[in-house]
Amino acid sequence: MHTALQFLKDRFAEIDDLRRAGSVLHWDMSTYMPQDGTASRGRMIATVEKVAHEKLIDPAVAALLETASGMPDAMLSTDDQAFLRLARRQFTRASKIPSAFKAEFLQHMAETYDVWIHARKANDFNAVAPFLEKAVRYSQAISDFFNSGETAWVHPMDPHIEDADPGMTTTGLKTLFADLRQDLVPLVRELSSRTRPRTDFLSRVYPKSRQLEFLNWLAQSIGYDFNRGRQDLTHHPFMTKLGAGDVRITTRVDETNLCDGIFSTIHESGHAFYELGLSPSLDGTILGHGTSAGIHESQSRLWENLVGRSREFWIYFYPHLQAHFSDTLQDVSLDEFYHGINCVEPSLIRTDADEVTYNLHVMIRFDIESQLLDGSLKVRNLPGIWNDRYESDLGVRPPSDSQGCLQDVHWYYGSIGGMFQGYTIGNLFSAQCYDAALKAHPEIPKAMAHGNFSVLHSWLKENIYQHGSSFFPQELIRRVTGQDLSSQPFLGYLKRKYL
Ligand code: ZN
Numbered sequence: 001m002h003t004a005l006q007f008l009k010d011r012f013a014e015i016d017d018l019r020r021a022g023s024v025l026h027w028d029m030s031t032y033m034p035q036d037g038t039a040s041r042g043r044m045i046a047t048v049e050k051v052a053h054e055k056l057i058d059p060a061v062a063a064l065l066e067t068a069s070g071m072p073d074a075m076l077s078t079d080d081q082a083f084l085r086l087a088r089r090q091f092t093r094a095s096k097i098p099s100a101f102k103a104e105f106l107q108h109m110a111e112t113y114d115v116w117i118h119a120r121k122a123n124d125f126n127a128v129a130p131f132l133e134k135a136v137r138y139s140q141a142i143s144d145f146f147n148s149g150e151t152a153w154v155h156p157m158d159p160h161i162e163d164a165d166p167g168m169t170t171t172g173l174k175t176l177f178a179d180l181r182q183d184l185v186p187l188v189r190e191l192s193s194r195t196r197p198r199t200d201f202l203s204r205v206y207p208k209s210r211q212l213e214f215l216n217w218l219a220q221s222i223g224y225d226f227n228r229g230r231q232d233l234t235h236h237p238f239m240t241k242l243g244a245g246d247v248r249i250t251t252r253v254d255e256t257n258l259c260d261g262i263f264s265t266i267h268e269s270g271h272a273f274y275e276l277g278l279s280p281s282l283d284g285t286i287l288g289h290g291t292s293a294g295i296h297e298s299q300s301r302l303w304e305n306l307v308g309r310s311r312e313f314w315i316y317f318y319p320h321l322q323a324h325f326s327d328t329l330q331d332v333s334l335d336e337f338y339h340g341i342n343c344v345e346p347s348l349i350r351t352d353a354d355e356v357t358y359n360l361h362v363m364i365r366f367d368i369e370s371q372l373l374d375g376s377l378k379v380r381n382l383p384g385i386w387n388d389r390y391e392s393d394l395g396v397r398p399p400s401d402s403q404g405c406l407q408d409v410h411w412y413y414g415s416i417g418g419m420f421q422g423y424t425i426g427n428l429f430s431a432q433c434y435d436a437a438l439k440a441h442p443e444i445p446k447a448m449a450h451g452n453f454s455v456l457h458s459w460l461k462e463n464i465y466q467h468g469s470s471f472f473p474q475e476l477i478r479r480v481t482g483q484d485l486s487s488q489p490f491l492g493y494l495k496r497k498y499l
Contacts, residue, residue, distance in 0.1 A: 004067040005080065011061060012087055012286045018052035023240045027248060031232045042110030050103050056094045065091060079281060082470040086286050093163065096145040105138045109413050116412035125383050125401040132411060133379045136372050139416040143373065156373045160418025164293040165425060167474045170370055173421050177363050180424070180487035185393070187491075188357055191498055192346055192395075197339035201332045203256045206325060211253045214324050215265045218317070219249065222303070223453050224269045228276060236351075236409055237264040239271035239300075244283040247275045259341060260352075263304050270303030271296060273457070277465025291469045291476060297426025298433055299464065305355045305427075306434040306493070307456070311338050312449040344498065346394040348403045356494055357394060359427055364389045365408070365420040373417045429477060431490035433464070436481050 022045055029041045055061075065088055073081060112131040119128040139160065146152075146159035153159055155170035162168070216231055224231075227245075234250040241247045249268035253261045274290045282288040290296040307313055318337055322329045329337075344354050350361035368385065371377035377385060386405040391397045398404030410419045437459045438444055444456050463480050477485050 002071075004064045005071070005076075005084075008061070008064045008068060008087055009083065009285065011055065011058075011064070012083075012090075013284055015052050015055050016284065016286055016288075018048055018055070020242050022048045022052070023242055027240050027242070027250075030234045030236070030238070031250060038110070038114055042107065042113075046103055046106040046110070049106060050099060053094060053097075053099055053102055056091060057099070061091055062095075079287065079470070082287055083285060086469055089166075090286065092151070093146075096151065097142065101141070105142075105415075108134060108138060113409070113413040116406070116409070120402050120406040123400045123402040123406070125406060128406070128412065129379055129382075132382075132416075135411065136379060136416050140373060140375075142415060143417075155370065157370045157417040160373075160415055161421055162418075164418045164422055166292060166472045168294070168421065168425070173366070173425075174370075176428075176485065176487060177359075177366065177424065180359060180428070180491070181363060183487075183491050184356070184359060187494060187498070188344065188346060188360065188394070191344040191356060196345070197343050198332075198336050199340045199343050201329060201337075202258045202340055204258070204328050205255055206258050206328060208253050208255055210325065211255075211258075211261050214321065215251055215253070215261050217320075218262065219265050219269050221317075221451060222266065222269055222307075223457055224249070224272055225276065229272060231265065231268075237268050239268045239275070241275045241289065244276075244278070244280065244288070247272045263308060266308040267300045267304040270300035273303070273460065274299045274465050277457075277461040278468045279466040282468040282470075287468045287470055289469055291467070291471060292473045293422030294425030294429065295464070295473050295476060297422050298429035299426075299460070301355075301426050302430040302434055302460075306430055307448065307453075309342055309355065310445065310448070312445040314338055314341075315449040316451040342497075346396050348390065348396055348398050349407055355427070356498065359424045360393050362420050362423045364393060365410075366424070369411075369417045369420065425473075425485065428485055428487055428490045431493040432477070432481050432483070432486065433460075434493075435489050436463070 025041060025045050025048065029037070029045075033041060065084075068084055069088070076084070108131070112128065112135060115128050115131050119125065140156060143153070143156035143159050146162075147156075151159060151162075153169075157170045161170060161173070212233075216226075219231055220226060229247045229249060231249050231251055234252060237250045237252055239247065239249050249265070249272050251261055251264040251268060271290075274296060278288055290299070314334060314337060318334045321337075322332070332340075342354070344356045346357050346360075347353055350358065350365075353361050364386070367389070368377065368382070371385075372379065372382070382405050383401050387398050390404070437456060441455050441459060444459075447453070447455055464476065467476065471479065474484065477483070
């Protein structure tokens with residue numbers, strides 16, 4: 001039986017290696033690949049994913065899992081038990097989707113991505129609409145594959161959510177989000193009626209190379225280890241893990257938008273801290289990754305917002321920033337800077353949104369995805385619904401689809417459904433998690449004002465990072481906070497800070 005377990009570990013380690021090879025291809029595609037390389041890269045990625053998928057759904061894996069499940073828990077270490085649980089879950093879920101279907105869908109996604117790039121530039125939703133319709137049909141077919149036995153669902157979005165955020169459902173999240181929206185909408189209304197702080201200095205000219213120097217220094221100063229990673233430029237910043245000693249971040253620099261680079265870098269560093277803080281014993285195993293999309297996002301948002309938009313953070317960093325851009329920030333005080341980077345204003349683009357309005361953007365997409373999947377919304381009506389929702393929820397109407405339903409890459413490179421809830425789960429848990437850290441160590445903000453993050457890093461490592469995927473999200477949330485996921489700590493944080 002121990003041999004069966006060892007075979008399984010070896011097999012899943014191979015699968016993990018293939019996935020990481022796929023990540024190298026993705027990283028290169030998004031950073032340095034020439035633009036005309038898209039088609040062949042799409043094929044390469046599809047091939048690697050296909051091989052990994054076949055290795056996973058191999059009948060030999062089913063037999064080994066069967067044998068290993070005969071082992072009594074007493075014979076297994078805690079890591080082995082967690083490994084078997086996750087291996088079984090990955091096998092069961094992957095076996096539901098035929099390899100040929102998966103390859104076809106991956107190819108379709110690559111084509112859609114290409115069309116979307118041009119459609120967004122040309123503000124031409126009709127060009128990408130047929131591709132999106134097909135993506136909806138593929139996504140519905142995926143739901144159907146899961147609608148039997150132990151993976152039967154209530155809403156067709158459930159299996160997509162389960163994939164990214166195990167244990168969460170469409171119905172459960174709708175309740176959680178309704179609770180959040182109830183307090184958020186009036187809060188946004190009240191805050192946007194206030195006098196707008198000064199923000200002119202954020203759109204002055206900050207040369208690209210000077211910004212990059214600062215961003216690399218900033219990442220290092222908050223604890224990102226350049227011996228185990230690197231930072232490169234891209235359009236849509238992301239973090240990727242290629243190994244325990246190679247966790248890369250990307251950022252984007254806009255010469256007339258100082259916040260873009262700074263908060264992208266802090267955000268992706270937060271993702272990287274999670275992966276870099278994993279217990280070495282989990283390296284190279286399927287447990288050696290963050291446990292879900294939402295928990296991952298909670299760690300990036302914790303650093304980006306709770307830490308990176310706090311006054312204490314800038315007490316330390318603002319003099320450095322001011323010295324680095326001495327010609328440009330001379331006339332801006334710390335207080336003006338702090339209020340400027342925390343300006344609350346309803347806007348059109350999710351990734352530029354402040355931390356108060358951000359979740360309204362996410363909830364619009366969450367509702368739309370669920371309607372596309374259950375058939376209550378047709379793709380051709382998407383732009384209209386999108387614009388109406390922006391007007392009713394945020395009070396702004398997109399003047400073009402490029403700034404509306406074409407703005408996000410998500411639906412144009414991936415399945416429809418299960419993509420957005422993680423952002424709001426992340427925001428909610430970031431506040432819950434930070435509350436728990438402050439309860440244990442009230443001195444964290446004071447240390448931050450001296451550029452010292454060691455206590456926060458150790459607490460996060462001990463409570464979250466080291467466990468990798470050993471716990472499912474809700475188990476981890478309960479372990480860390482003693483409670484279930486809730487919108488109240490997040491709302492409490494916003495009210496304390498902004499009111
Ligand atoms: Zn993120």
